[in-house]
Amino acid sequence: NAGVTQTPKFRILKIGQSMTLQCTQDMNHNYMYWYRQDPGMGLKLIYYSVGAGITDKGEVPNGYNVSRSTTEDFPLRLELAAPSQTSVYFCASSYSPDSLNEKLFFGSGTQLSVL
């Protein structure tokens, strides 16, 4: 059982470049999330999705876009990379929206540097 898989693990971008961070889960989870973790800080929610075709903004969505065409995949797009987007990005998933007692499964993270 692979769980939540993120690619790439590391990436360096130049200012103004674009890229897509990939996230795939094989647990048939409805809910998926993207977080960013700045150095020495906790995680902040960028976007989340409650199912295929449905996405919504989190706390820090500016500069990012997402799509959810399938249950398994939830890619995060950076269109014009800026130094402020240097961070570690985590994808996570959970199964049900009906219970508050829902464990989140995290990917291993993507270290992104924008220079």
Added chain:
Amino acid sequence: AQTVTQSQPEMSVQEAETVTLSCTYDTSESDYYLFWYKQPPSRQMILVIRQEAYKQQNATENRFSVNFQKAAKSFSLKISDSQLGDAAMYFCAFHNAGNMLTFGGGTRLMVKP
């Protein structure tokens, strides 16, 4: 909006001893869950323990236990018999009905042999 505060950026404990990590939160909701996550150098987020707000009994998981004070909005983590493998960043998190997980800023735990 909910906020989660961890007032200890770093903590240190001697191997085999006990350490307590602090967490406070602010919310107007009555139904929610609280979590402690461990983040080792591998960066993976690992669930350590969770507490349901409607339960008065404090959650325990082997060497890990919490002291949940709902009125004070406090949720501390106690690690007993600390081991070298416990060294990591620890994050307190709040989970509400909107399915948003709000994290604190983290506490770095160092374990001395």
